[in-house]
Amino acid sequence: MKTFIRFAILSCLFVFSASSMNAQVNGQNVTFIKFGNASGFLGTYIQKSGKTWVEEGKQQGVSNFTFKETHRDEWSVYLVDASRGVNIQLDLHTKKVMYSDRNNPTSRELYNIIEQYSGVNGWTAMSAKFVTSDNNRGFFAHTSGKTWEETNRRNPNTKFTFQEVGRDEWSVYLHDASRGVNIQLDLHRKKVVYSDANTASFDLYDITQSN
Known part of the structure; x- marks a missing residue:
């Protein structure tokens, strides 16, 4: 009985939360x-x-x-x-x-x-600032069409170019064919997620701001 009541309460909270989020728009x-x-x-x-x-x-x-x-x-x-x-x-x-x-x-x-x-979400994001584990800072920015660039503060002349391959409610997905690198800008978790042909997805950077 307690399990049922707990499940019912959680279900109601989920519905209320979803409705509240929708009502805010x-x-x-x-x-x-x-x-x-x-x-x-x-x-x-x-x-x-x-x-x-x-x-x-x-x-x-x-x-x-x-x-x-x-x-x-x-x-x-x-x-x-x-x-x-x-x-x-x-x-x-x-x-x-x-x-x-x-x-x-x-x-x-x-x-x-x-x-x-x-607000800013996967559908509307045009840039994302990040910080690395050793406190280097940089950003991903949409430049034109489906093209994005990554730059960082310590090596401002080094840039990586990506093509946008998809979006969903919370993320922008980028691909660098020259290096075989995939990037997910996860605005829900505030993470830059990295993967390539030899490496499974992992959290690479923290996103500090998005626009």
């Missing part, structure tokens, strides 16, 4: 949205920097359209693509992406919002 702090339709996932809206957002399809890292954020309210983010005369409302209350354009200013439903996230 609103129009004021959202940075990433997955959208789709009845057939499933179609793409994402990602706040890249400042007021700049991009819409990407299923192929991550390939921007279909670029938007400027005009304002926010409690439940929505409002975006504009001036080059096409397109306005987008990311409505987290109704879970809808709303669309209008210069030829039809009436706002209408474009997509369903499937998931939303706030």
